[in-house]
Amino acid sequence: MNHNTPVSPRPLRHLSDAQRRVLTAAQLRSHGISAAETTAQCRPGGPWQQILPGVFLLHPGPPTSEERLHAVLLYANRPPGAAPGGVPQQSEASAAAASLPPARRSAESQLPGGDAMITGLAALALHRFSSAPPLLSLDRIDVLVPRTRRLKSTGCARVLRSPSLPQSQQVTGVPVAPVPRALADAVAQLADAGAVRRLLTEAVRGGHCEPAAIVKELNAARLLNRPHVVDAVDSLLAEGRAIAEDRLYEMVREHGLPDPLWNIDLRLPGGPHLGGVDAYWPDQAVAVELDTRAPRQDEDALWSEYARKREHLERLGITVVHITPKKLRESVEQQAAVVRTALMASSDRDPAAYVVVLPR
Structure with missing residues (x-):
């Protein structure tokens, strides 16, 4: 036999x-x-x-x-x-x-055939993260299951329970947690600040996901009270904003939009500061603002600040177009059309109030 x-x-x-x-x-x-x-x-x-x-x-x-x-x-x-x-x-x-x-x-x-999915460093390796260790070098493979499952971690399987599971993605025929969730589960196990920073940076630079999605998962996992995670997130947000700005420049250039004034502050003559915008067309009184907010504990206060600024500018006759980094990455042509429409519609609006433009 x-x-x-x-x-x-x-x-x-x-x-x-x-x-x-x-x-x-x-x-x-x-x-x-x-x-x-x-x-x-x-x-x-x-x-x-x-x-x-x-x-x-x-x-x-x-x-x-x-x-x-x-x-x-x-x-x-x-x-x-x-x-x-x-x-x-x-x-x-x-x-x-x-x-x-x-x-x-x-x-x-x-396989598949159940709710379980690979997460953590193993999932990131399957998502082809160069900063994740090779699969064979991992002593344990993290697997995400519903909270109601009575399973114990054993051998090469580390069981992570969750009250709500994300929609899994198929990678080489294996159900895998999406990148933001896999990152949060990996970071929860990591004390090495350098390793955390490398993983988060690659997620954004590699176009796997937007910083806001990562921060949302880290916040849900209650990881934003760890100093080395907070430091990595601050770098991540700066990195994500720089990438979004580059995409905004590219959108204006490649879709034939007129050149705006970049990264400026608006102020009423002799009056209060109105806030900064990422691009501004003074002749049409159209502004573009990149919405790079990250969902943290102070999100409500930050959103209120965004909303107040937008309402104030629009009362002055300035059209504000909000664009998220995700939309710039996934539907740039549509975003260019939104900006072009706002520019063309300016002739149908009442003239905007005079504002002072200052470099930011």
Whole structure:
């Protein structure tokens, strides 16, 4: 008998290579492998090994990174009634699975198939972050599950529970947390300020997500009280704003908009300061303001300040166009059209109040 693959009346060709090598107790049973044979194959020196409770590696050597990912997901997605140990136990769920037609049964034995998703540094490695460690170098793989799941961290699986799960993304066939959530889960485990800064910076420079989305997740995870995280976030926001400004310059240039005055402050003659804007067309009284607010504890106060400034400028006849970094990245042509429309509509409006323009 070839001990490296299960003896089964049902061929395993429908499974991927990793799925042929990593199976749960219930999957082995559905392929005709008895509990006694599984136990025998996993004895010391045997051809198989138990990699996680109820999850088996069907070869004797160390697991590959792909095998570890699949093992962690199989462990996290196992039915609540599944056996915690190495020996398969019959349950109502497995009995129901065995009664399914073969095509459906084989489809349900594959990944994904549950709520669990890879997060943390492993997810960032799958998202191709160069600043994340290689998968094989990680002692543990973080897996995100609903808060109601009664799973323990064990072996290479570190279980993170959450009351609300984000929508997972498929990366190389593996369900993975989106970058902002994966970053927050990774940062929660990191005390190295340099590592945190590198990860956050790459997320923005690499175009994975906007700073506001990252800060929102860090805030939700209550990580903004850690000094090294706050320092990294301050650098991140400055980096994100610089990138957004570059995209705004590029939008004006590439979409043929007239050149504005850049980064200026507005003031009433002999009166109060009205606030700064990122671009201003004085002849048309149109201003563009980049909305780079980050959701922190003081977001309400900051938004009130933004709203007051906008209302004041618009009472003076100045049209204010708010643009977010995300919109500049994902729909720049539409944003250019919004600005162009505002410029063209200026001739239909009453003249704006005279304001003093100062460099910011």
